[in-house]
Amino acid sequence: GNSVTQMEGPVTLSEEAFLTINCTYTATGYPSLFWYVQYPGEGLQLLLKATKADDKGSNKGFEATYRKETTSFHLEKGSVQVSDSAVYFCALTGDTGNQFYFGTGTSLTVIP
Amino acid sequence: KAGVTQTPRYLIKTRGQQVTLSCSPISGHRSVSWYQQTPGQGLQFLFEYFSETQRNKGNFPGRFSGRQFSNSRSEMNVSTLELGDSALYLCASSMGQFPAYEQYFGPGTRLTVT
Numbered sequence: 001g002n003s004v005t006q007m008e009g010p011v012t013l014s015e016e017a018f019l020t021i022n023c024t025y026t027a028t029g030y031p032s033l034f035w036y037v038q039y040p041g042e043g044l045q046l047l048l049k050a051t052k053a054d055d056k057g058s059n060k061g062f063e064a065t066y067r068k069e070t071t072s073f074h075l076e077k078g079s080v081q082v083s084d085s086a087v088y089f090c091a092l093t094g095d096t097g098n099q100f101y102f103g104t105g106t107s108l109t110v111i112p
Numbered sequence: 113k114a115g116v117t118q119t120p121r122y123l124i125k126t127r128g129q130q131v132t133l134s135c136s137p138i139s140g141h142r143s144v145s146w147y148q149q150t151p152g153q154g155l156q157f158l159f160e161y162f163s164e165t166q167r168n169k170g171n172f173p174g175r176f177s178g179r180q181f182s183n184s185r186s187e188m189n190v191s192t193l194e195l196g197d198s199a200l201y202l203c204a205s206s207m208g209q210f211p212a213y214e215q216y217f218g219p220g221t222r223l224t225v226t
Contacts, residue, residue: 032213043116043202043217089155093213099168100145100204100215102155 002027006090006103013080013110021075021106023064023090031092033057033066033073038087038105047075047088080110114139116205116218124224130191133221135203137184143167143208144186145215146178149200161186162208190223198225 007022032051036044048057053068062077090103117136125131137144146158157170161180180186190197200222204215
């Protein structure tokens with residue numbers, strides 16, 4: 001079946017530190033992979049996506065590369081800001097796109 | 113383009129009552145999915161509708177039901193509310209067809225059952 005495993009949080013970083021949030025997946029076929037971000041009191045926002053192996057999704061300084069050989073889609077950012085404090089969700093959808101599978105979310109707090 | 117809208121934003125109900133939540137998708141989107149988000153269970157998939165048909169369903173009891181109208185708007189109904197149904201209910205819309213599977217979420221409806 002399909003599933004997503006994210007690194008446990010919470011993660012606390014100082015401003016301008018390097019961020020990595022690990023995400024690995026199990027899927028049949030050729031899934032599409034996504035990172036979503038949820039700010040306090042809001043719904044989820046799409047951060048970036050990749051639809052095939054070796055694709056790199058990027059947005060707002062965040063990047064993630066679809067690695068089929070390691071079944072991973074790790075989120076990275078070179079220099080985090082206080083405004084990046086949020087909960088980050090890794091997700092996949094299978095071949096038909098009927099259903100999304102979300103990880104448990106990783107809470108990030110960036111301190112000045 | 114207007115985003116996904118959900119009404120109401122907040123709701124307080126009593127155990128045993130029923131509730132209906134509404135979701136208006138982004139114009140042109142034919143797929144609407146519903147999720148329950150709680151601190152303990154995270155995001156749990158309820159069901160997905162595409163062109164008025166339920167395409168997929170999560171593992172929730174029959175008290176949770178939904179429907180989609182011809183304009184793609186969707187409603188979710190929970191009957192015989194239980195305290196454990198207190199949660200943030202999120203609706204998401206998408207084109208629902210490859211390669212545009214990405215879902216766009218509404219702000220959610222916060223349901224409190226007392």
